[in-house]
Amino acid sequence: MSLRKRKNHSPKPPQDCPLLTCTSVIGGAWTPSIIWYLSGGPRRFTELKGDIPPITARVLTKRLRELEEQGIVDRHVMPTSPPSVEYTLTDLGRELLPAIQAIVDVGTRLQALGAQDAPR
Template sequence: MKHGKEQPDSCGLGPALEVIGGKWKALLLWQVHKAPARFGELKRLVPDISEKMLIQQLREMEADGIINREAFPEVPPRVEYSITEFGIELDNALIPLVRWGKQHAGRTDGQRPGKAGAHTVVTNAG
């Protein structure tokens, strides 16, 4: 078996990170996986994200096919974001990463210089 330098795309990690990489997409995917959500609700659930960044991330996620944007013909206009089947597959692939994060949260928070802690995410956990 040859153990040369692999290109990032050849191992599958490159394409996966192309879709879910960045600071916010996994958090947003998690929120729409729980239930469809409107823009304002997502902004409230992930309060550290700016409005501009939220718009950008939602557009990219829709273009990648992991979320669906549905505009309802109502006054005032209503738009809802929901997870697609493709997004569910990706979300299921992230479950081991979520477990790892929960297990090691105390070890990783605030370890890097300039890092105050984890992202703020509002949950409905009881």
């Protein structure tokens, strides 16, 4: 006997899927970390680089440019010598913080529960 078809009792299918909208912003490598570190206030390029040692300048630049283009961060060049550049979360960017925070919280709980996650 084969199974009867079952109706969709899952949450209804998001149309212009909010999941994709959000993950398209925070999906890049190191993006959540960058936003996390910016949540503490303005931060300069090399500071971020130091905050996230494994990131390369190339990728950090790329992420920051993407985030700037999406209106998540502001880029502000200061007329020092050598010039320094300060990045800040915009109001829109701060909208992301609850999600980042939730991801951090869950990550923490997973670690506490000893989830056997092989690091990739």
